Amino acid sequence: MTPRELIVCRDVSLGYEGQCVLSHLDLTIREGDYLCVVGDNGSGKSTLIRGLLGLLPPLSGEICRSKELMEGAVGYLPQQTRAQRDFPATVYEVVLSGCLNGRKNRFFYTAAQKSAAMMNLGKLGVLELKDQCYRDLSGGQQQRVLLARALCAASRLLILDEPITGLDPAAAQDLYKTLRYLNEKEGMAIVMVTHDLKTALGSARTVLHIGRSGVFCGTTAEYLSSPQGRRFQEAQS
Ligand code: ADP
DSSP states (O other), rough: OOOEEEEEEEEEEEEETTOOOEEEEEEEEETEEEEEEEEEEEHHHHHHHHHHHHHHSSEEEEEEEOHHHHHTTTEEEOOOHHHHOOOOOOOHHHGGGGGGGTTHHHHHHHHHHHHHHHHHHTTTTOGGTSSBBBGSSSSSHHHHHHHHHHHHOOOEEEEEETTTTTHHHHHHHHHHHHHHHHHHHHHEEEEEEOOOOHHTTTOEEEEOOOOOOOTEEHHHHHHHHHHHHHHHHHHHH
């Protein structure tokens, strides 16, 4: 791997119980990338995310991760379930729990982890909510809190699975703006699964489209003029 490479997938096939969902995928994620993953329901987007996170071993091929990612420099924002929305903890506790990875065998969070949690609460504009119960927040506020939590783990890469599901348009725009800031000003690489192609493409530099006829991976401009990109845009409009 070269120094700027975070994840390299070489001829990777992913699936369940020997059944392939995604096959022969070549993909490289580098520092500062902003990759949007799109495709129909059931095409394998979440399966890819599980593979990138190391939760699902490849059926064949190899997924290499940089040393930093192996040590946990990746933050993950999963799709929220109803049970998670009702989580009975304070906002501060939810964000601080993002430091669990770095806690190793210690029983307590360190002062540095606590200050990282406070800093990320501030960065996401939810510091004044820190003592409120997470389940009492609006959907947009909850997503900001979860992003602050993911940032406690991430120093290089953020992986987000459908982050704007359930958000109103203003909250969704707000989230995109924050992601753009993290990417452009802080150099955070972003991999985001989304159905909201039109808006997401305003930020993403690369698109991975998983379709029945195969996988397309290229710049946003290349995608928009590709047959897959044109078909997908028509279906969405
Ligand atoms: P997407 O995220 O694009 O909607 P998924 O990656 O969730 O698609 O699913 C891709 C395919 O893999 C689907 O056919 C789905 O039924 C199947 N699948 C997903 N998770 C599992 C699992 N845990 N066991 C078996 N099959 C699964």
